[in-house]
Amino acid sequence: MARQRKTVITCAVTGAIHTPTMSDALPYSYDDIAQQAMDAAEAGAAILHLHARDNQTGAPSVRPHDFAPFLPRIKQATDAVVNISTGGSLTLSIQDRITPAKTFSPEMCSMNMGSMNFSFHPLANRYGDDDWKFDWEKDYVAGSDQNIFRNTFRDIKEAAETLAPHGIKFEHECYDVGHLYNLRFCMDIGLFKAPIFIQFIFGILGGIGPEVDNLIFMKRTADRLFGDDYRWSVLGAGGAQMPLAATASQMGGHVRVGLEDSLFISRGKLAESNAQQVTKIRRIVEDLGNEVATPDEAREILDLKGGDRVAF
Template sequence: MKKTIITCAITGAIHTPTMSDALPYRPEDIAQQAIDAAKAGAAILHLHARNPKDGRPSVDPAHFAEFLPIIKAETDAVINITTGGSVTMGIEERLAPAAATSPEMCSMNMGSLNFATHPLADRYDTFKFDWEEPHLRASEGAIFRNTFADMRMVAETMGGSPHNTKFEHECYEVGHLYNLAFCMKKGMFKAPLFLQFVMGILGGISAEIDNMVFMKRTADRLFGDDYQWSVIGAGGQQMKMAAVAAQMGGHVRVGLEDSLFIERGKLATSNAQQVEKVKSILMEQGNQIASPDEARAMLGLKGLGQVAF
């Protein structure tokens, strides 16, 4: 049995500071939570940046530069930089952090969708920062744009020389797998692929086991054996979807980007707490946990020594 890769998504751009005191947005907190998650068993750290003054999503490479060298100095984890940024940003903006840092991996969204978070705004009477409520409510009318031209730009910028970065192909519904298959036929990506089934986002496929099996069957038909896959179960489905994915031979992603909770009704105290929980579940059911170097071998990564931070 192959080992299971745990990815931890540390802060993201979905949740806002009001929702949890554990959600890191200052660079020192992002760095420490990432280091702790790696020590707890995460082989891959998926990273966004935020404005340290008020926690709003940021794609300023200077904000990434405040925590990336610290994480690299303290862990040997694979660092995966977002190119998703936030739904309000254009692809040129979203690409800037990865292009500036030349990471081993970066995320890549495989299609446009209605990425909606506006229902979250109704759960809170007051917010810590003025930007939070309008940011959430605006998503009702927003489209998370990822056209074929956008995808080609990310592939051409990051996939070849000088970066030679591999991708976490984020697929929010089954059509995104077909988008990826089309891009493969055009020679935009090289195997082995790393697919991330993103399940449970309003506007994408729901986090149900039947849907995950369908996504996996479709990927098998399109990509054969030359790919690895992982699952995000957003919100309350995080641990259940991870457990089943690992039983099916997949990998898992947890973290405060995807869920703020450790169990129903109880906020997680940190990213590391979620990593520790999923690691315990996986080991109890017989999965072995991949180290960062084992993840590098499975995914065909260039190595930590070839990043630019």
């Protein structure tokens, strides 16, 4: 298994799954998102994957005015690549979900490569009725068992064509092997051009499980479908975060950590911040013999347009 010289660390700062009750470290105010993003970049994250939240309640948001207060601050304080989510809601249309990327024209944004059952409802069982900090949280978490995360071929086409003039590089999020075949089809009809960047995602309820065998299977499938035309990274949800990231780094892949994907720093111990997770995976990657990529090295590896061509 080929090893690479540089490993790109992505930090997913807040996401749209975890809620404020689940961890005091989860950032949701504009100030906290900005500060934790900046700290993660300082710790070694070359890419910052960003969602927005309502500044008062912490509810997930795709409204541009909830991105605007922190994006310029992050750009001014760091050289990190900004990656804006297009999957920030399990219930809104693709038009709503791509509005932040269309508004701010980041260097990267996520692109989910298939519809799926995407649920985190078992988390609701960990809390009593009186434990929730905000009224919206319980129903949001418990009700996720009825959601279909819609990403049809028409949705993918609309997002790709709408964002094409912006020169955005997509982080193609693949939650199961069928999503790789969806991506191959979309490349064949001209929606995406090489080199593509694939995020293998393991451990989400509704997607493929977080076993190393599945990582090897996904990687072999991608090799067959894309040859040398792709770069790849691994996202392990929950307790799979660090083990799968460490394994991926030794297989030639890049890594993603962050409080979007796991609230923990080790078994049973909540992380204090995103930067703490970045620091840990950086230490692991370097101890295993790899070098961590700078933001400019990540831009070169992923063929990005550059931070001077964003709209924030």
